[in-house]
Amino acid sequence: MMQKPSRLEYGSIVGERYRIVRTLGTGGMSRVFMAEDLKLPGKQWAVKESVAEPQMMKLIRTEAEMLISLSHPRLPRIVDFFEHPPSGAVYLVMDYIEGMTLEAYMKGYQGHIPQREIIPFALQVLDVLDYLHTRQTPVIYRDLKPTNIMLTPEMEFKLIDFGIARSYKPELNQDTVKLGTVGFAAPEQYGAGQTDARSDLYSLGALLLYLCTGGKYSEWTSGVERYIRGELPRHLIPVIRKLLRQHPEERFQSAGEVIEELRRSAEFQPAQHGASVSEPSNTLLEYAGTRVVAVLGVSSGSGATHTAIAVSHYLARRSCSVALVELHSTAKAFARLQAVVEGAPAGRTSSSRRFEVDGVHYWQQTSRADVISLLGGSYRFIVLDLGSGQDNERLEEFLRADYPLVVGSGAEWRAQEIIGLARSLQRHPQHKWNYCLPLAPLEAVRRLRKELDHEKVFALPFHSDPFERDGEMDQVLDELFRGAIPDTRKKRFGFLKRQR
Structure with missing residues (x-):
């Protein structure tokens, strides 16, 4: 008190x-x-x-x-x-964040939250720790624990209570104030050293151990392995063990290093055809890390869905496992496409929200909670079709994506639509953003690059069938995804040809 x-x-x-x-x-x-x-x-x-x-x-x-x-x-x-x-x-x-703490959420599951949620949760926490630790003046959170993590009704995790967060000061040998929660705080928070990014990583290890043992343990003690739930991926144990090393130099040295370790070695459960997003499969596949592409149109009719489909099939042709998610509940485009693909009579809808075209798994009218579940699947890429809506839920998914794509007109008289979006969100980092202008001349690209002071502006060529390979479109997407995917090819689905 x-x-x-x-x-x-x-x-x-x-x-x-x-x-x-x-x-x-x-x-x-x-x-x-x-x-x-x-x-x-x-x-x-x-x-x-x-x-x-x-x-x-x-x-x-x-x-x-x-x-x-x-x-x-x-x-x-x-x-x-x-x-x-x-x-x-x-x-x-x-x-003010509406929802419940992770501690309360765990109690609802009697300490055993679904195992498929643990690694996606860890990656979300690592995402925000990486942001804090890589600022020009690093920020150390110092109190990562279940009661300081809020779970919103949309299944979004947020850190709360920055009461003892502090800036890292290299010239200091130790912290001015020793604070933290016993059981989750790193040993140096009570010793003679200064806390740094590795202290937060220790707390993450304590938190993961707490989740994996049903709330019984947050410190690595003799015999704790017996209490780790048997259905959890085995690769998590050495990751947690390294996070919980007593000496900071023996732990992972950055949040990015942990992210890469999880993405390199994790085994996830893939989604199966016709199954619910939230229902796990029994088959385990090697997983190299999910990347999220979010496609947001600046206005209705700007071509967000067309671009999302083209991007998804480009990635699938590069031998990537891809889920294309329609993240707006009133959209009808995927339902119409499913009817064509499955040859359904006019007016009849399928009972399944998932269908497949040339290796791309399409998910209709998907919720954010479903997206979180898909992040625990076997997909190399998840492409989010956000449409042109800019409500909080879709904007947040756009802002956290690995590859945020803004689709807008290259016409000079409509350039303010894109510029206005960028300025309205200027408090958010925009270095990862990619601007895609369908049918735009090169002069429009140069003009927008100058106006936004941003190099990642691309003109998308005429591409009538987004399912079909197009050499010019591939060149643009090769540049956009440079270094992220292998250069292989797959057979393709000729959508327009099947319509004839």
Whole structure:
């Protein structure tokens, strides 16, 4: 509990803007409240109140500025910071995240969450740790544990509670404050060393061990292997063991190194024809790591679905296992295509949401929870057809993709559609974005590259049948996916020819 009582209660107004609604949680030196925004009616925030000694205020201000600068889909935005000197309280205002903690989610499964969710979960956590650790001034989270991970209703994992996160300072020999949760914190958080990225990786190992033993263990002790669930992939044990080494130099040295290890050695369960996305198969295949391609149109009719299909079949011809996912619940394009492929009478729909064309697995009207399950499958690539909708769910999938593709018109009078999208999301990193302009002249490509100060702008040639190989289109996609795929070819499906 807080050593000093909070001055806040229901109806209290802080920062002349946020009205307290209720208490969300209480920690050692802080409380978190839900608050409504008086300037933005209907908007709710989480307000964290902490007590600080006067001599700590300068450090706290610096750390608050660091947290406000963070921008990642798996982190709550921290939008405001202010102080109340008379009480010694400081306040962080951040996104209110609806859902339940990972700890509560585990209790719902009596500690045994589905094994197919564990590695995709680990990769999500590693994604955000990699973001934090590779910033110009690395950020060390220092309190990775089940109660600090929120699971949203859409099956999205988010880190919460940055109360003891800190910037890594190479000139220091040790941390100023020793904090962390016993059982999940690295040994150096209580010793004489300074915490760094490897400390967070230790905590990830503790968290994975906790998940793999049904909540029984978070430290590697003698005989713990007997409690690791038998159905889990065996390659996880040496990964967890290395993460939990007592000495930092013996662990993985970066989140990226762990990601590559999991992608190189993991065995996943592939999806089977006609099966539900969430139903596992009994066959295990070697897995080289799933890459996600997200295709987003800037406006209706921009060609997002056509481009997503062309990209998927290009990847399949390169001997890649590919799932093409229709991630918008009202779309009808895949249903019409399935009827043609399966020769169904007009007006009759198939009971299966999954069908196959030339090795590409198509998934109709798929939810985010299904996408998370597919990430635990055998696919080398998952291509998300996001359509032209820009709701929060689809935008978040676009922002976290390995290959985000924006599809828009190359016409000069419509260039502002793409520029407007880029500017509206300028707080998010855009170095991975690829802009695809169907039928655009080279002058339009040069103009947009200059306007956006971005080199990854491509003109897509005329390509009437996205299932069919086209030499010019392949050249463009070779450049877009350079270094990510082998250069092999497969037989192709002539969709337009079958229509004739």
